[in-house]
Amino acid sequence: MRLRRAASWGLTTGFRLGLWLLLTADFGRFNLIVGLALAVALPRARSRLASPSLLLRSLWAVLLSIPQAYSEAVSMMLRPHRVERLTSLGGSGSSSSLVVFLEVFRITLTPLTIALGRRPDGSYLVHELGRRRGG
Amino acid sequence: MTIDPSLIRLFSAVLLISGLAFWLVGTWPLLGRSSYLAKLHGLSVSDTLGSALMLLGLLPLRPAEWPVLSLALFSLVIWNTLFGYVLGFCSRRSTAPLEAMEPPP
Numbered sequence: 697m698r699l700r701r702a703a704s705w706g707l708t709t710g711f712r713l714g715l716w717l718l719l720t721a722d723f724g725r726f727n728l729i730v731g732l733a734l735a736v737a738l739p740r741a742r743s744r745l746a747s748p749s750l751l752l753r754s755l756w757a758v759l760l761s762i763p764q765a766y767s768e769a770v771s772m773m774l775r776p777h778r779v780e781r782l783t784s785l786g787g788s789g790s791s792s793s794l795v796v797f798l799e800v801f802r803i804t805l806t807p808l809t810i811a812l813g814r815r816p817d818g819s820y821l822v823h824e825l826g827r828r829r830g831g
Numbered sequence: 832m833t834i835d836p837s838l839i840r841l842f843s844a845v846l847l848i849s850g851l852a853f854w855l856v857g858t859w860p861l862l863g864r865s866s867y868l869a870k871l872h873g874l875s876v877s878d879t880l881g882s883a884l885m886l887l888g889l890l891p892l893r894p895a896e897w898p899v900l901s902l903a904l905f906s907l908v909i910w911n912t913l914f915g916y917v918l919g920f921c922s923r924r925s926t927a928p929l930e931a932m933e934p935p936p
Binding site: 708714715716718719721765766771773777778780800801804805806807808810811813823825826 | 852853856857865866868871872873874876879880898899901902906908909912914915916919920922923928
């Protein structure tokens with residue numbers, strides 16, 4: 697549990713610090729200290745914590761979905777995808793909001809699938825475009 | 832090692848033009864008669880992937896502005912994708928019956 701809390705704390709602080717540095721576009725030592733102080737001082741959401749390995753796996757899956765999104769976009773440009781269907785995609789079933797966010801993001805980023813909602817068992821209702829029925 | 836500036840310009844022009852092509856391809860179906868969600872799939876091509884290509888194409892032209900450009904890239908990709916999800920989620924009741932949300936008995 698302590699590891700989970702430390703990982704979530706580090707991830708949130710790093711994310712805020714990164715946003716601060718990009719927004720100010722100033723990587724000097726003073727600005728770094730100000731950004732770090734802000735990142736620590738801002739309130740944190742109290743949500744269910746995910747295990748670091750699950751977080752890393754979800755992040756990795758998001759990175760892998762970027763080239764997949766481009767290949768799907770190119771295949772949509774070359775051939776029409778007119779068949780629509782509702783399917784279901786399995787999720788990790790984690791109750792951590794960050795993991796759910798990453799999974800929804802991964803599904804919706806690829807142009808052939810859009811997540812429409814989450815079922816109680818952790819899977820996702822997905823609207824999918826395809827080339828032919830049942831294929 | 833220095834890279835020929837004309838090569839950089841060519842590289843960024845290829846990215847910008849392909850981003851524009853993605854924009855056109857994703858926006859064209861909006862005028863058609865396909866379903867709401869099918870149009871949303873096309874918007875994911877143009878808004879998210881096309882805009883990302885354009886911002887990547889601007890990076891080599893203005894390397895000094897990389898913090899702003901990467902922030903724009905990051906927020907555009909997150910915002911467009913999540914907005915697509917929100918629109919899809921809100922359309923669920925009319926396009927996908929609510930029973931589809933329940934697990935089979």
